[in-house]
Every structure is written in C-alpha cells, then in structure tokens.
Amino acid sequence: MNPLQFIDTQKTTLIKTYHDLHALAEPSWQEKQTSHYLVECLKKAGLIVKTFTDHYGIVAEIPGKTQAVIALRADLDAVVQEVDGIVKPNHSCGHDAHSTMVLYTALAIANSGLQLKYTLRFIFQPAEEKGAGALKMMQENALDNVTYLFGIHLRPHFEVAFRKASPVIVHGSAGAINGTIKGIPAHASRPEYGNNAIEAAALLVLKLKQLQLGTDTPYSIKMTKLHTNNEASNVIPDTAHFTLDARAQTNMVMEDLQRLTVALMEQTMVETGTVISWSMEEFVPAAIVNKKALQLAKAAITAVLGEENVIPTCLSFGGEDFHFYTANNADLSATMIGLGCDLSPGLHHPDMTFNLDALIYGSKILTQTILLASEE
Numbered sequence: 001m002n003p004l005q006f007i008d009t010q011k012t013t014l015i016k017t018y019h020d021l022h023a024l025a026e027p028s029w030q031e032k033q034t035s036h037y038l039v040e041c042l043k044k045a046g047l048i049v050k051t052f053t054d055h056y057g058i059v060a061e062i063p064g065k066t067q068a069v070i071a072l073r074a075d076l077d078a079v080v081q082e083v084d085g086i087v088k089p090n091h092s093c094g095h096d097a098h099s100t101m102v103l104y105t106a107l108a109i110a111n112s113g114l115q116l117k118y119t120l121r122f123i124f125q126p127a128e129e130k131g132a133g134a135l136k137m138m139q140e141n142a143l144d145n146v147t148y149l150f151g152i153h154l155r156p157h158f159e160v161a162f163r164k165a166s167p168v169i170v171h172g173s174a175g176a177i178n179g180t181i182k183g184i185p186a187h188a189s190r191p192e193y194g195n196n197a198i199e200a201a202a203l204l205v206l207k208l209k210q211l212q213l214g215t216d217t218p219y220s221i222k223m224t225k226l227h228t229n230n231e232a233s234n235v236i237p238d239t240a241h242f243t244l245d246a247r248a249q250t251n252m253v254m255e256d257l258q259r260l261t262v263a264l265m266e267q268t269m270v271e272t273g274t275v276i277s278w279s280m281e282e283f284v285p286a287a288i289v290n291k292k293a294l295q296l297a298k299a300a301i302t303a304v305l306g307e308e309n310v311i312p313t314c315l316s317f318g319g320e321d322f323h324f325y326t327a328n329n330a331d332l333s334a335t336m337i338g339l340g341c342d343l344s345p346g347l348h349h350p351d352m353t354f355n356l357d358a359l360i361y362g363s364k365i366l367t368q369t370i371l372l373a374s375e376e
Helices: 004-009 010-024 032-044 095-111 133-139 197-209 249-273 293-303 323-327 359-375
Strands: 048-050 058-062 069-075 079-085 086-090 118-124 146-156 171-183 218-227 237-249 275-284 333-343
Touching: 004 010, 004 095, 004 359, 010 032, 010 359, 032 048, 032 058, 032 095, 032 118, 048 293, 058 095, 058 275, 069 095, 069 293, 069 359, 095 146, 095 359, 118 133, 133 218, 146 293, 146 359, 171 249, 171 333, 197 218, 197 237, 197 249, 237 249, 249 275, 293 323, 293 333, 333 359
Parallel strands: 069 118, 069 146, 146 333
Antiparallel strands: 048 058, 058 118, 079 086, 171 237, 171 275, 218 237
C-alpha cells in the first residue's frame, strides 16, 4: 500500500495512539512507559529496535540499500506543571503528537514494503525539556551515517495557521544562568554590619535592564527567580539564589549576551562587596538553516497541503534542543518542520489543545519528506 494511503486508513488507530501517549505523560529522564509503548509498536511492525540501559531513548531502523541514513527525530518527555491545582507531567508541548507522527511514518513505510536507497532511522529522544536529550542520543551514536535529519513541532495558531506548515522553524538560543550571591549576615536592626544579598540582586536586576547589545537581532535577559534561606524577617540575608533567563535569536548574539551578563555580575560584586558564583544550565543553541533540508521539507508540504499552504519560515523565540544535532555536526542537513494545527492558547499552557486532524497531514508530510530525500 502507498505509505500516504496507509496513514489515511489508520486514522482511528493513529488518534488512539496519540491519546494513549498523552495519558502516559512522564517527565524528563523518566519516560519508561512511553518508551515501552513505542518499542512494542515498532517491533510489531518489524523494525530493528535499539534501547538503552541508562535512559529511555529509542533508535529504530528500516534497512535500506546503502548504509547512508535519513533520520526522523521525536521527543518523549512531558512538561511538569500545575494543572487544575495539581503539579504533574503534562503534554502541553506536543511531544506526544510528535512521537505519534514519527511512529506512524515508520509504520507507513514499513507496511509499504518499499526498499529505499537510504536506511531510515527513527530517533525517539528523552529529556528535550531539559535541553539534554539530543546530546545523550549523539553520545549513543544516533547520528552515525546520517545524511538528512528531520523533526516536526506543533505551532501555535498565531505562528502557523491550521492546515498550513513551514519547512523550517528558526528557534532562538536559550539558557538559564543559575547563580548564588554571598554577602554577610546581620540583625536587621544593625544592617550596617551586614551585606544584604537581596540588595546586590536588586542592583544586578537594574544593570541587566540597562544592558544594550547594539543589534537588531532579538534578545532578552531577565531575572526569573530570587530566593533566600531566611525564615525570619529580622535577619539581613547573606545568601540569595537567582536564575536569569537568557535568550537570543542567533548563537553569535547569545555569546555576546553571556559575555556582557558576566561582566555585569562582576561589576555587581565589586560595587557591593559580595561574591557571585554562576553557571549556564539548560542551554540550547539557535537554529542553523539548511537550504537542502528546507527545500525537501517544502516540497513535501507542497505535495500534501498545496503550495498555497506553505509558510516559508516560522520564527520562534523559544528554544529547542533539536538544534544541538546541527550545532555539533556541521555536515548534517537538517530542519524542523513547523506544523499548523490550530493550537491554543499556546505551547506549555496547561490547557493547550489542538486539532487532531493535524496528526494525519503531519504524518503524511514527514512520510513524503523521507520519500523525497530518498530520491536524492
């Protein structure tokens, strides 16, 4: 059966798979049930499946005529957030949808009996929300012999409309700077004997608000967390812990932003007599646009939805660890497809919903992309 026709015949089962994965929502590095569910589906379809002992990532393959590989990547984990007053894992970023579409692309091609020139590899990675899953899968050699790599991500309605898609999501770079300020404790009635860590944090906030990079490229740096260990209100706090959210639309601007932020923290130390230690965590690089991969994805979207429904570029100020694959592999041709699906209110909103019909044409777009790439 033609792979795209197979997806049409499997609509009911495909939607059920999505609901099953949605109900299995698990946090980063704990995707045990999600992984087991997908492994069973992949093995039943006859794919060669590899799992790992220290995480729940999956690499599944359909052998081709050559060892050169075309790969699809999906993410497994859910966001941990408060939903109706309960803090729990919740698939508000669409990873359940991404896994469903990549799975059914694999099933469609496996069912077709086609023997393609390239080996097809399906990478289901853990811990995207921690910005660490792609790095782990590269350590597991998931990119060995990969020529093309494609991903897909649901997009909010205000970025890409329903029944439209973009061949490239231009994500920005993002990271969290976690820091600690050390001052001197004192009784609140004798503040002159202490060195208030909160006041040093306040000065740092003012300095960050005045930071200017002199570029038209979007960027931001702001303090999003600040707390002390004080339980008493009459103690000058000597220790404060903070988090800075750093974002830039290009990797070069992110480097400048980090450099100037470090300089401002050093100035704050000198001016307040405190000691500040910090580290960058949950960092993800910005997208690197690859014209070859973009053109293949564009042709696939055109074949499935029509040229009038191609959105040339989806610009996103969010981050995505998919871009570690390209940042660390200069010869890799890769792109992430942005799928319009009437998603609202927005990604990571606890009440996020989307039109499930998008799972059908999203799966077709991925399948068509693989078929076109296999003809290269």
